[in-house]
Amino acid sequence: xxxxxxxxxxxxxxxxxxxxxxxxxxxxxxxxxxxxxxxxxxxxxxxxxxxxxxxxxxxxxxxxxxxxxxxxxxxxxxxxxxxxxxxxxxxxxxxxxxxxxxxxxxxxxxxxxxxxxxxxxxxxxxxxxxxxxxxxxxxxxxxxxxxxxxxxxxxxxxxxxxxxxxxxxxxxxxxxxxxxxxxxxxxxxxxxxxxxxxxxxxxxxxxxxxxxxxxxxxxxxxxxxxxxxxxxxxxxxxxxxxxxxxxxxxxxxxxxxxxxxxxxxxxxxxxxxxxxxxxxxxxxxxxxxxxxxxxxxxxxxxxxxxxxxxxxxxxxxxxxxxx
Amino acid sequence: xxxxxxxxxxxxxxxxxxxxxxxxxxxxxxxxxxxxxxxxxxxxxxxxxxxxxxxxxxxxxxxxxxxxxxxxxxxxxxxxxxxxxxxxxxxxxxxxxxxxxxxxxxxxxxxxxxxxxxxxxxxxxxxxxxxxxxxxxxxxxxxxxxxxxxxxxxxxxxxxxxxxxxxxxxxxxxxxxxxxxxxxxxxxxx
Numbered sequence: 001x002x003x004x005x006x007x008x009x010x011x012x013x014x015x016x017x018x019x020x021x022x023x024x025x026x027x028x029x030x031x032x033x034x035x036x037x038x039x040x041x042x043x044x045x046x047x048x049x050x051x052x053x054x055x056x057x058x059x060x061x062x063x064x065x066x067x068x069x070x071x072x073x074x075x076x077x078x079x080x081x082x083x084x085x086x087x088x089x090x091x092x093x094x095x096x097x098x099x100x101x102x103x104x105x106x107x108x109x110x111x112x113x114x115x116x117x118x119x120x121x122x123x124x125x126x127x128x129x130x131x132x133x134x135x136x137x138x139x140x141x142x143x144x145x146x147x148x149x150x151x152x153x154x155x156x157x158x159x160x161x162x163x164x165x166x167x168x169x170x171x172x173x174x175x176x177x178x179x180x181x182x183x184x185x186x187x188x189x190x191x192x193x194x195x196x197x198x199x200x201x202x203x204x205x206x207x208x209x210x211x212x213x214x215x216x217x218x219x220x221x222x223x224x225x226x227x228x229x230x231x232x233x234x235x236x237x238x239x240x241x242x243x244x245x246x247x248x249x250x251x252x253x254x255x256x257x258x259x260x261x262x263x264x265x266x267x268x269x270x271x272x273x274x275x276x277x278x279x280x281x282x283x284x285x286x287x288x289x290x291x292x293x294x295x296x297x298x299x300x301x302x303x304x305x306x307x308x309x310x311x312x313x314x315x316x317x318x319x320x321x322x323x
Numbered sequence: 324x325x326x327x328x329x330x331x332x333x334x335x336x337x338x339x340x341x342x343x344x345x346x347x348x349x350x351x352x353x354x355x356x357x358x359x360x361x362x363x364x365x366x367x368x369x370x371x372x373x374x375x376x377x378x379x380x381x382x383x384x385x386x387x388x389x390x391x392x393x394x395x396x397x398x399x400x401x402x403x404x405x406x407x408x409x410x411x412x413x414x415x416x417x418x419x420x421x422x423x424x425x426x427x428x429x430x431x432x433x434x435x436x437x438x439x440x441x442x443x444x445x446x447x448x449x450x451x452x453x454x455x456x457x458x459x460x461x462x463x464x465x466x467x468x469x470x471x472x473x474x475x476x477x478x479x480x481x482x483x484x485x486x487x488x489x490x491x492x493x494x495x496x497x498x499x500x501x502x503x504x505x506x507x508x509x510x511x512x513x
Contacts, residue, residue, distance in 0.1 A: 021415065022416050026416070028419065032453075033455070034454070037403045037453070038404060038449070039403040039408060309403075309413060312413075313414075314408065314410075314411055314412040314413030314414065315409055315410055315412055316413075318413035318414070
């Protein structure tokens with residue numbers, strides 16, 4: 001049986017908690033002198049990135065290498081993709097090279113799904129961000145970060161269900177954010193209450209069917225939140241005018257020192273990166289004690305190791321959506 | 324590790340060690356470790372999850388009561404180092420918890436419940452290799468049931484238990500299970 005991680009909805013509560021628990025064990029590897037485990041020796045992981053990415057690609061690469069897998073990086077720029085090769089032909093090439101897992105980022109929503117279900121490749125497919133659709137490993141690393149700060153632990157192990165009832169505010173360009181969509185699905189699965197805060201123009205059509213609350217008023221939401229997740233305004237995906245000026249957006253939906261002062265003492269500030277300082281978040285907030293933005297990157301490696309291990313480590317995958 | 328779960332049904336097997344036997348065996352192992360090491364200095368006890376960990380803790384308690392100073396105790400998960408990792412679905416990891424001072428130049432005593440094929444211990448030796456360089460590695464087990472498949476032997480044994488391959492040895496420990504016992508379950512009976 002071949003399984004994939006294409007959407008945060010592929011993970012039920014038990015699966016998600018298994019990934020996070022595994023990540024908790026693997027997180028400690030970062031503190032050891034030899035950051036290497038033999039679990040994926042002889043397996044090949046291909047990073048197939050059609051869109052620019054720094055931290056996600058490096059994070060997947062570090063995760064695969066720490067598990068002793070062989071990593072092949074395949075970026076659109078400088079490859080045959082820029083000569084007009086199709087996704088199908090690229091996939092067939094990867095298949096011929098014997099990839100065990102393909103980590104794919106693509107500008108088109110649904111490209112990883114196409115790759116997984118087309119019969120072009122036999123490997124497991126991990127979605128590393130597709131268009132404005134989903135980014136499940138980012139949601140997993142956000143959930144993992146939330147567990148470490150807001151959940152409880154029991155002798156180093158995460159206590160299942162300890163995000164139950166926690167309030168998470170996701171603020172900013174929800175419309176173009178695959179991070180917001182994956183987080184809304186996963187955090188709901190884990191029992192947290194998600195509130196999306198954005199101007200009406202930056203909320204997707206049909207957001208009423210998502211398992212979340214929505215609000216246009218950031219100042220009303222902040223005092224109740226246990227964590228605030230700021231999203232980047234994705235100007236590269238914007239074709240029309242979604243707000244009058246960046247300055248006005250920043251005044252109404254940016255997190256600055258004044259707004260940060262209204263948060264509860266335990267509330268943490270998160271950002272999936274890359275940040276635009278001065279737009280959705282000010283420098284003093286990004287560099288404050290509440291900010292866990294750098295820790296999110298460290299946690300990302302552990303979570304991606306957990307996903308790769310659970311998909312590839314045994315004779316068959318332990319998590320993920322079935323074919 | 325005692326890998327076999329109890330079979331369903333009323334066959335609870337024959338008890339070969341009860342709670343008092345286990346306590347006496349652990350006390351003797353603790354004294355043997357101290358005698359061999361000439362004291363408790365530089366000792367680190369690492370239990371192999373799941374049941375090696377409470378055993379390591381119990382041995383540490385006994386060593387502390389004899390010598391007066393605490394011995395570092397940790398746990399060492401060997402899942403990713405197992406040679407049968409690829410043969411079964413991906414398994415959940417257990418805790419690895421190495422004492423703060425590390426294992427470099429220490430005398431590491433691995434503690435497990437049942438020594439059988441020796442493959443778990445081989446995996447543990449590989450795992451130790453990635454964690455540091457101990458001065459020496461020793462092995463303490465509650466039960467040695469024989470049938471080794473690798474050139475590995477225990478330094479400290481609670482009980483040597485000759486078994487046949489169709490039998491199952493099951494260790495239960497207070498804390499992980501509800502009581503202390505070592506039972507042997509026979510071949511499949513009609």
